[in-house]
Amino acid sequence: MTSTGAPTAGATLRLLDKADKEIVKLDRTIVGAVYKFQHEFRKNPGAPGFDLKQLKGHERLWSARVNREYRALLVNLGGNDWLLVSVKHRGHVHRNLDRLAYGINQVTGAIEYVDLQVVEDDVLGGDSPAARADAATAPASDRALEAPLFAGYTAEQLADLGVAEPLIPIALKLTTDDELLGLAEYAPRHTGEVLLRLRDGVPYQQVMDEVTAPVADVAGGPSAGAGGEDWRAAADRSQAVVITDDESLRSIIEEGDFGRWKVFLHPTQERLVRKRYSGPARVGGGPGTGKTIVALHRVKHLVDQLPPGHNKPVLFTTFNKNLAADLRSRLLSLGGPETLDRVDIVHVDQLATRVVSEADPGNAKRRIDDAQALREWRQLLVEAGGSRWDAEFLCDEWNQVILGQAVASRADYFKVRRAGRGRSVTRPDRAEIWQLAERFTQRLDVKGLETHRQVAERAAQLELIRQERIEARRRQEEERGGPGNIHAESGTGAWLRYRYRHIVVDEAQDLSAAHWKMLRAMVPREPDDIFLVGDTHQRIYDNQVTLGSLGINIRGRSARLTLSYRTTREILGTAIGILEGTDFDDLDGGTDDLAGYRSVLHGGRPSLRSANTWDNELDLVLDQVRAWHDVPRESVAVCVPTNEKADEVVARLSRHGIMATKITGDVARRAEGVHVGTMYRFKGLEYRCMIIAGVSEGLVPRAAVDVWERTDKLRHRRELQRARSLLFVAATRARDALTITWNGRPSRFLRPLAGTTFDR
Numbered sequence: 140m141t142s143t144g145a146p147t148a149g150a151t152l153r154l155l156d157k158a159d160k161e162i163v164k165l166d167r168t169i170v171g172a173v174y175k176f177q178h179e180f181r182k183n184p185g186a187p188g189f190d191l192k193q194l195k196g197h198e199r200l201w202s203a204r205v206n207r208e209y210r211a212l213l214v215n216l217g218g219n220d221w222l223l224v225s226v227k228h229r230g231h232v233h234r235n236l237d238r239l240a241y242g243i244n245q246v247t248g249a250i251e252y253v254d255l256q257v258v259e260d261d262v263l264g265g266d267s268p269a270a271r272a273d274a275a276t277a278p279a280s281d282r283a284l285e286a287p288l289f290a291g292y293t294a295e296q297l298a299d300l301g302v303a304e305p306l307i308p309i310a311l312k313l314t315t316d317d318e319l320l321g322l323a324e325y326a327p328r329h330t331g332e333v334l335l336r337l338r339d340g341v342p343y344q345q346v347m348d349e350v351t352a353p354v355a356d357v358a359g360g361p362s363a364g365a366g367g368e369d370w371r372a373a374a375d376r377s378q379a380v381v382i383t384d385d386e387s388l389r390s391i392i393e394e395g396d397f398g399r400w401k402v403f404l405h406p407t408q409e410r411l412v413r414k415r416y417s418g419p420a421r422v423g424g425g426p427g428t429g430k431t432i433v434a435l436h437r438v439k440h441l442v443d444q445l446p447p448g449h450n451k452p453v454l455f456t457t458f459n460k461n462l463a464a465d466l467r468s469r470l471l472s473l474g475g476p477e478t479l480d481r482v483d484i485v486h487v488d489q490l491a492t493r494v495v496s497e498a499d500p501g502n503a504k505r506r507i508d509d510a511q512a513l514r515e516w517r518q519l520l521v522e523a524g525g526s527r528w529d530a531e532f533l534c535d536e537w538n539q540v541i542l543g544q545a546v547a548s549r550a551d552y553f554k555v556r557r558a559g560r561g562r563s564v565t566r567p568d569r570a571e572i573w574q575l576a577e578r579f580t581q582r583l584d585v586k587g588l589e590t591h592r593q594v595a596e597r598a599a600q601l602e603l604i605r606q607e608r609i610e611a612r613r614r615q616e617e618e619r620g621g622p623g624n625i626h627a628e629s630g631t632g633a634w635l636r637y638r639y640r641h642i643v644v645d646e647a648q649d650l651s652a653a654h655w656k657m658l659r660a661m662v663p664r665e666p667d668d669i670f671l672v673g674d675t676h677q678r679i680y681d682n683q684v685t686l687g688s689l690g691i692n693i694r695g696r697s698a699r700l701t702l703s704y705r706t707t708r709e710i711l712g713t714a715i716g717i718l719e720g721t722d723f724d725d726l727d728g729g730t731d732d733l734a735g736y737r738s739v740l741h742g743g744r745p746s747l748r749s750a751n752t753w754d755n756e757l758d759l760v761l762d763q764v765r766a767w768h769d770v771p772r773e774s775v776a777v778c779v780p781t782n783e784k785a786d787e788v789v790a791r792l793s794r795h796g797i798m799a800t801k802i803t804g805d806v807a808r809r810a811e812g813v814h815v816g817t818m819y820r821f822k823g824l825e826y827r828c829m830i831i832a833g834v835s836e837g838l839v840p841r842a843a844v845d846v847w848e849r850t851d852k853l854r855h856r857r858e859l860q861r862a863r864s865l866l867f868v869a870a871t872r873a874r875d876a877l878t879i880t881w882n883g884r885p886s887r888f889l890r891p892l893a894g895t896t897f898d899r
């Protein structure tokens with residue numbers, strides 16, 4: 140090893156993705172020494188205590204002393220710019236100098252580091268077939284024992300896909316899935332993704348298109364970085380984070396997996412976050428692919444581009460109050476108060492309420508949701524002595540047709556198109572329905588009630604009027620050669636302007652047409668105006684829209700994330716099984732699917748368990764929760780189809796000394812004990828261990844749904860789809876373990892999982 144005239148000024152220190160995972164496994168005292176090390180190293184890497192040395196035979200790899208026993212391994216990016224790739228015992232470093240491999244990936248252009256000794260010893264197990272086969276001394280007969288998993292590919296083909304070069308010989312010798320999963324856990328992330336996709340049987344070209352091409356693009360094409368000279372630029376393309384203060388490393392290490400999203404964006408996520416879009420953009424993708432993470436980073440990115448000020452030109456909105464509260468705390472953790480100060484975070488119905496209250500400050504009506512509105516319809520029909528129409532149909536007609544298309548009069552209702560409504564109605568039918576709708580609105584008025592949908596429609600209209608006024612003024616001023624979109628409102632002297640400069644929407648699949656109309660009118664049609672993330676496979680409210688027809692044109696600005704960070708491959712397989720045989724839309728009149736959806740995480744198979752009665756099923760739930768005794772209670776959830784069942788689960792767990800809390804609209808993430816709730820409540824949340832109970836025929840889907848089969852086939856299909864998506868959402872909340880239980884007949888949605896082990 141050559142000693143150097145190491146620099147004396149302060150240094151930039153970055154941390155490579157996965158080095159954190161290695162550090163976290165070290166003894167606590169060593170982790171403490173690493174914190175101290177990074178603090179001192181950033182001040183002066185040349186300080187004698189570090190004994191900074193270039194490793195023998197390595198052009199860019201250096202070692203620095205963390206304590207007596209441990210060494211930090213650092214890649215020098217040029218000058219005083221360093222990348223921390225590993226912390227290892229000094230004995231290991233000395234013994235394995237020729238086994239430490241690093242370089243710039245020829246395809247992704249990112250820096251990768253691999254300790255081949257660790258791969259063989261820890262990942263493959265020193266005596267695994269692959270490790271044995273890798274050793275030059277291994278007898279040929281051993282190597283022939285099992286067929287290698289990637290026998291059908293050449294080293295060159297794997298290299299073209301971007302598999303880390305030093306790992307290719309090992310990859311080609313892997314013979315079991317356990318070895319492959321071990322390698323994927325350790326290897327640079329892209330390598331793991333490629334190999335797992337190939338192993339899943341995905342054709343070579345498809346892996347190239349779906350996994351490699353999106354990342355190769357980031358590097359500016361497959362050969363970017365091939366010269367390998369510009370290591371700083373390569374570091375920018377790598378999954379690495381600059382350690383700016385003492386807290387940054389500590390927060391990654393101590394928050395474990397929960398803190399990684401803040402720093403290690405996948406290149407595909409990063410690109411979506413930073414891109415300039417010429418108009419509205421949409422990011423789709425299956426559960427747990429980081430859509431919310433992308434939305435959070437996007438908001439921060441937009442704020443970072445703003446000129447200084449004290450206003451809030453960025454709106455960050457989502458479907459409900461709990462989710463909005465969650466976005467607020469995560470944005471605070473990501474960007475600090477400076478970011479939060481420039482962002483209006485509010486859920487979409489609250490936003491609509493704000494608009495309506497501003498226009499009509501005296502309005503003291505109480506807002507009710509769809510379920511309460513349906514109850515009002517039922518009562519109205521009882522009081523009216525019945526009708527040919529049932530409450531569900533009328534409620535839907537009122538929401539989708541009368542409110543949805545802003546039908547203001549009887550005459551308009553006679554003319555309105557009812558596209559997408561399964562049951563056709565004649566002119567006399569329309570007269571009858573209109574009369575009932577009028578009675579319904581009067582009833583709400585008298586009771587001082589207003590549905591969220593009514594508020595959203597009214598807000599949309601108010602915002603459209605406001606937008607027309609702004610645009611009219613803008614045109615006038617342009618004619619006069621005046622300024623942009625700030626205008627004195629006639630008569631009042633007040634300034635009238637667009638409410639926001641950028642809007643970012645999470646859970647976009649559940650917003651209604653009225654919500655979109657309102658949002659569209661709140662931002663000028665300029666680049667980066669609307670950025671929405673969502674997954675139509677997770678739509679659990681009946682709000683199918685075509686964004687293009689609502690003035691939100693996402694054509695050509697639509698992307699999809701496919702790598703799940705939450706769910707294991709095993710859970711994902713079960714969840715996808717639930718959706719079998721159904722089609723989904725893309726929010727814009729086309730179709731969407733989960734092609735390429737995958738995970739590199741690995742865990743136990745979901746357990747499917749049946750009981751004779753609900754009471755016995757409650758015992759199964761209790762046993763399962765007890766079996767997860769080593770998991771913090773707050774990371775365990777039980778999800779059931781009805782409120783009553785949620786109460787019963789809470790009661791059963793509590794009776795046996797297990798703290799449990801029912802999650803409601805007001806209580807979610809921070810509730811103490813095991814979280815219990817109906818499926819709707821779990822939207823957007825995640826847990827380490829999850830039980831979905833009560834998945835019996837008659838409950839999932841509700842028995843009432845099949846009534847539509849005879850009278851309204853379209854509606855029947857929609858209701859089934861919604862129930863299926865609800866179960867899908869629930870199943871994909873689980874990070875590590877999933878148990879599904881039922882009593883009596885299992886739900887028809889579990890049928891595609893028949894191949895899975897059903898435990899009795």
Ligand SMILES: Nc1ncnc2c1ncn2[C@@H]1O[C@H](COP(=O)(O)OP(=O)(O)OP(=O)(O)O)[C@@H](O)[C@H]1O
Nearest residue numbers: 399400403404405426427428429430431432704823
């Ligand atoms: N780049 C990343 N690095 C580490 N963790 C990540 C990354 N991206 C996402 N995650 C983690 O993956 C999990 C899922 O992310 P997120 O909630 O954003 O997914 P989503 O697509 O919005 O999911 P859903 O549609 O199910 O609500 C979270 O725990 C998040 O912290």
